[in-house]
Amino acid sequence: GENVEQHPSTLSVQEGDSAVIKCTYSDSASNYFPWYKQELGKRPQLIIDIRSNVGEKKDQRIAVTLNKTAKHFSLHITETQPEDSAVYFCASTTSGSRLTFGEGTQLTVNP
Amino acid sequence: DAGVIQSPRHEVTEMGQEVTLRCKPISGHNSLFWYRQTMMRGLELLIYFNNNVPIDDSGMPEDRFSAKMPNASFSTLKIQPSEPRDSAVYFCASNRQGHQPQHFGDGTRLSIL
Numbered sequence: 001g002e003n004v005e006q007h008p009s010t011l012s013v014q015e016g017d018s019a020v021i022k023c024t025y026s027d028s029a030s031n032y033f034p035w036y037k038q039e040l041g042k043r044p045q046l047i048i049d050i051r052s053n054v055g056e057k058k059d060q061r062i063a064v065t066l067n068k069t070a071k072h073f074s075l076h077i078t079e080t081q082p083e084d085s086a087v088y089f090c091a092s093t094t095s096g097s098r099l100t101f102g103e104g105t106q107l108t109v110n111p
Numbered sequence: 112d113a114g115v116i117q118s119p120r121h122e123v124t125e126m127g128q129e130v131t132l133r134c135k136p137i138s139g140h141n142s143l144f145w146y147r148q149t150m151m152r153g154l155e156l157l158i159y160f161n162n163n164v165p166i167d168d169s170g171m172p173e174d175r176f177s178a179k180m181p182n183a184s185f186s187t188l189k190i191q192p193s194e195p196r197d198s199a200v201y202f203c204a205s206n207r208q209g210h211q212p213q214h215f216g217d218g219t220r221l222s223i224l
Contacts, residue, residue, distance in 0.1 A: 043215040103153045
């Protein structure tokens with residue numbers, strides 16, 4: 001089955017700096033890659049996603065890049081703010097239904 | 112629009128008791144997923160349904176766990192008998208089959224004493 005690896009497991013940055021989280025996947029048939037943000041005690045919420053026919057997608061301070069050849073995708077957050085502090089999960093799917101999640105990255109933005 | 116609704120939000124019970132967690136998916140969504148989240152194991156898929164039919168239950172840890180979806184608007188996850196190692200946050204999520212993204216409920220925080 002699909003395997004998704006996520007790095008780093010923890011990331012600490014200063015407010016205003018950029019943060020990058022990387023994921024690799026194993027199944028070359030994977031075609032959808034979402035990123036979820038989970039604040040403490042709350043549910044995972046989708047923040048951005050990308051499909052395999054696109055190499056990059058941006059939404060304000062958040063961007064995701066996809067390299068299908070290398071089977072990896074990354075989340076980029078620019079101008080980080082304390083409210084960006086959370087756990088971020090990447091995921092992938094081939095079936096359009098079941099998601100395989102990475103293990104999560106705890107991002108801390110220090111004021 | 113109401114999102115995925117889970118109940119109860121918190122459950123504390125003694126080991127050996129039966130626990131039932133409930134989920135109402137978003138109207139029109141015909142895929143439903145049950146996840147368990149712990150610090151040690153992260154976010155694990157337990158089981159998922161398409162059109163009320165269980166498709167993959169390979170993540171269900173053991174026979175003490177069972178899940179049902181009697182209709183399109185309701186699902187239950189049952190643990191009987193419960194054990195302390197079942198303590199976790201259990202999330203339900205839904206989407207339209209083949210369409211993303213999945214939408215998560217607020218979860219049930221389960222503590223087995």
